[in-house]
Amino acid sequence: MKRRDFSLAAPAIVLAATPLAATWAQAQSAKPAEGTDYRRLGTAVGVEAPAGKIEVVEFFRYSCPHCNAFEPTLDAWSKKLPPDVVLRRIPIAFGDADVPQQRFYYAMESMGLLPKLHTKVFHAMHVEKLNLTRGDAIIDWVAQQGVDKAKFQDQFNSFSVNSKATKATQMQNGYGVEGVPALGVAGRFYTDGSIARTMERALLVVESLVADVRAKR
Numbered sequence: 001m002k003r004r005d006f007s008l009a010a011p012a013i014v015l016a017a018t019p020l021a022a023t024w025a026q027a028q029s030a031k032p033a034e035g036t037d038y039r040r041l042g043t044a045v046g047v048e049a050p051a052g053k054i055e056v057v058e059f060f061r062y063s064c065p066h067c068n069a070f071e072p073t074l075d076a077w078s079k080k081l082p083p084d085v086v087l088r089r090i091p092i093a094f095g096d097a098d099v100p101q102q103r104f105y106y107a108m109e110s111m112g113l114l115p116k117l118h119t120k121v122f123h124a125m126h127v128e129k130l131n132l133t134r135g136d137a138i139i140d141w142v143a144q145q146g147v148d149k150a151k152f153q154d155q156f157n158s159f160s161v162n163s164k165a166t167k168a169t170q171m172q173n174g175y176g177v178e179g180v181p182a183l184g185v186a187g188r189f190y191t192d193g194s195i196a197r198t199m200e201r202a203l204l205v206v207e208s209l210v211a212d213v214r215a216k217r
Contacts, residue, residue, distance in 0.1 A: 032205040038191040045174035047187045049086040054213050056081075056206055057088045057184040059177045062101050063133055068126040070181045070199050071119065077203055085210055092172045092180055093165070100135045102165035107155040108142075109164075117145060185209040 034040055049055035058074060060067040078087045091105040092098065104121070108114050124130045124141065132138050139156060143149035155161055175184045182192035183202055189209050196202035 032196075032208050037196050037201075037205045038185075038189050038209065039176075039195065041175065041188055041190060043174070045171060045184075045187045048088060053084055053086045054186055054210050055086050055088060055184075056186075056210065057090050057171070057175075059090050059092045059172055059175070059182040059184070060180050061092050061094075061098060062104065062121050062125055064180050065126060066193070066199070067181045068122045071122055073200065073203070074181075075119075084214065090168050090171055091165075092177060093169050097133065099165060100133060100138060102168055103135070103156050103161050104132070104138045106161045106164040106168075107152060107158075110155050110158075110161060111147070111152065113142075113147065117142070120145070186213045188213075 032038055047055040060070075062068075074087075081087060089105070091102040093102050105114075105118075108117055121132065125132050130137070130141065132141055135156065139149060139153050142152045175182070175190050177190075177192075179192060179194060181199055182190065183206050184190050185206055186209070191202045191205045191209075193199045193202060196205050
């Protein structure tokens with residue numbers, strides 16, 4: 001299966017300034033179409049969102065330049081989500097070489113470091129041009145951010161972080177992710193920059209799908 005990093009080819013669309021149910025209608029003449037703008041999973045995958053919440057997942061990789069470009073848009077969008085929508089980020093692995101980046105994310109999550117360091121990781125890799133794809137480089141970089149090196153190393157190599165990385169890959173495979181960034185909705189729908197043509201438009205597709213899921217609950 002070919003793996004791709006998707007580009008942000010079209011000008012950005014202002015997102016999340018209106019209620020989710022209205023956004024697609026304001027931007028498009030028709031609802032997004034299954035098979036054209038998104039695909040429905042043949043088998044639903046599990047979600048972690050609490051009962052009554054609609055889960056949106058972003059599949060990403062820190063070293064992906066298009067994930068880096070998409071991050072500010074996604075972050076702004078996520079801050080305006082309705083109370084019944086939950087965004088979850090899932091680091092992908094298209095091979096063994098990507099696993100350290102998965103462990104990077106989950107080790108930071110386990111130590112409560114994501115609010116402080118998630119964006120800094122993108123900056124370090126894409127602006128400072130640091131290679132943070134190996135375990136030793138990751139651990140050294142986190143220590144340079146003022147984090148206890150031994151504690152982070154323990155988390156990075158822990159069974160719980162390894163289990164989360166394995167589960168992330170299972171989720172990635174369940175959604176049939178072919179490139180990043182990509183988005184999933186409620187364990188049932190998938191879209192990305194190739195299907196929707198841009199990631200900004202993919203967010204509009206997600207908003208419409210969320211509204212549909214909400215209406216059918």
